[in-house]
């Protein structure tokens with residue numbers, strides 16, 4: 001009888017310790033990051049006609065506690081699901097697509113626990129917004145995905161035949177068939193266009209791709225959240241500069257504190273923690289040296305609220 005009691009106490013202790021450990025990963029822990037030399041501000045000569053426009057496709061409501069370590073549970077945060085149109089005379093690009101018309105189906109691909117932690121609302125898909133404002137989706141040069149997760153590709157079905165630009169590492173990652181990329185894997189007839197980072201170092205990132213050759217749109221590898229995640233830097237004719245961070249962090253707090261996502265979320269996503277930290281360090285260093293570069297975590301609704309939507313545009 002005593003043996004059973006001891007075994008029971010043992011199990012209770014192990015379970016309690018595990019729960020304690022799990023909760024401790026939601027507590028505040030400032031990241032200690034290496035200093036990164038970001039160099040000078042890279043030259044850019046964007047054409048005078050170049051603009052960017054936000055295309056909000058919906059919103060997800062979650063909590064700061066899930067977005068970054070130390071975030072409060074009662075701190076409700078809006079997660080933007082916003083595509084960006086980069087209008088350039090050499091070609092129009094879309095950065096990510098946000099929610100599409102079948103998002104109700106797409107959400108069901110999320111782990112049940114994640115579904116239970118969020119609610120969402122939806123707006124018109126990217127393709128409809130473009131068409132309603134005189135931009136023919138068929139004429140887009142491409143959709144630059146920051147990564148292949150479902151909430152960044154859900155709206156692709158409103159942009160048929162548009163080339164989807166992906167880092168080669170992300171294509172290889174998708175081939176492994178992980179659940180977060182299942183949606184893109186099951187989309188039929190996607191016209192993929194992979195690219196290489198054939199350019200030199202850029203703001204502390206080791207390699208880069210200058211899309212139009214004028215420094216106006218520069219993509220850099222930012223692996224960790226997924227192996228082929230990227231950051232897209234945009235320079236506008238006014239001199240304004242943006243860094244579209246994808247899901248390197250979900251909210252600006254991740255850079256400002258700086259803080260990583262709670263361990264539980266990192267494991268659910270399957271992130272490479274060391275690589276995420278390395279790239280947070282790069283963006284923190286960029287932010288320190290060039291505070292005027294506007295940082296745009298894909299799901300920070302407050303950051304995206306600063307971008308104009310149709311019929312406006314930012315020059």
Ligand SMILES: [Zn+2]
Nearest residue numbers: 147149225247
């Ligand atoms: Zn993601």
